[in-house]
Amino acid sequence: MLSEDIVKKYMQAGHIASEVRNSAKQLVKAGAQIIDICEGIERLIRAKGGNSAFPCNVCINDIAAHYTSPPKDNHVVPPDSIVKVDLGVHIDGYIADTATTICLDRRYEDLFATAQRALQAAIVEIQPGTKVSKIGSVIQKTIESNGFKPISNLSGHKMDQYIIHSGKSIPNVGQMNGTKTEEWEVYAIEPFVTMNDAAGQVKNGRDSYIYRFLRDRKPKGIEAKILLQKIRSSQRTLPFPERWLYSGTSDGQRRAFLEILASKSIMAYPVLIEASGSLVAQAEHTVLIKKDESVVITL
Secondary structure, X not given: OOOHHHHHHHHHHHHHHHHHHHHHHHHOOOOOEHXXXXXXXXXXXXXXXXXXXXXXXXXXXXXXXXXXXXXXOOOEOOOOOEEEEEEEEEEOOEXXXXXXXXXXXXXXXXXXXXXXXXXXHHHHHOOOOOEHHHHHHHHHHHHHHOOEEEOOOOEEEEEEOOEOOOOOEEEOOOOOOOOEOOOOOEEEEOOEEEEOOOOOOEEEEEEEEEEEEOOOOOOOOHHHHHHHHHHHHHHOOOOEEHHHOOOOOOHHHHHHHHHHHHOOOEEEEEEEEEOOOOOEEEOEXXXXXXXXXXXXXXX
């Protein structure tokens, strides 16, 4: 059972995440710099008293997940695109994870509406003792009945203090899985939807811009050692982007970062792209399962 204090922290994180998510549409415009959107979202989180649980993801068209701006990113939002904004807020490590899709072309609104319907259907289903396979089946049936296809190799996930993915997953398709949800667990539920004629899976892209501390391999360089200590103490097990580590264009700090990466002290999350290049929409809420009810903390 979670203490009253912990539940309050989850609720506070969820309230901040909801407010910031609802502000995303004001930032996402054709021609907007992606780095300005990412950093604008992250500033809003701090201004409201929260901390970013991971870097703001801004994923466009066929990019499904894990794109955040690297330092000096000059990419902009294309006109008539479909833009996923995925953000996380934590209070003392207790995380609320939420996402929305902004359609700059009205032709894509049904895609996002279907992701929202699938999310709502999953929320109705999730209770203590629910099989995750049943939730996945509900998500899949909702998406397919609307004429679209779920992304089968992306899933929702259980979260714990300072841990984004803590073991259990909520699939977006039906599968043979006897795992059940339990009281006082917290889940991010996130249907990803693509076109009916698409592959319905994601593949790893060539680039990675999000990282996580993995182990202390003790790099040789002094700057690398200092930087790794900073990562370990400030981020713990939570994901981060390179742009959070230092400002400016310090060649020494960049070399230190690359040394840490080469030592496998940190791991990289590749950008995930729909395998056939099809458009992707996403909707996401965080749910706290109590004894008698499930509470959506990011409404």
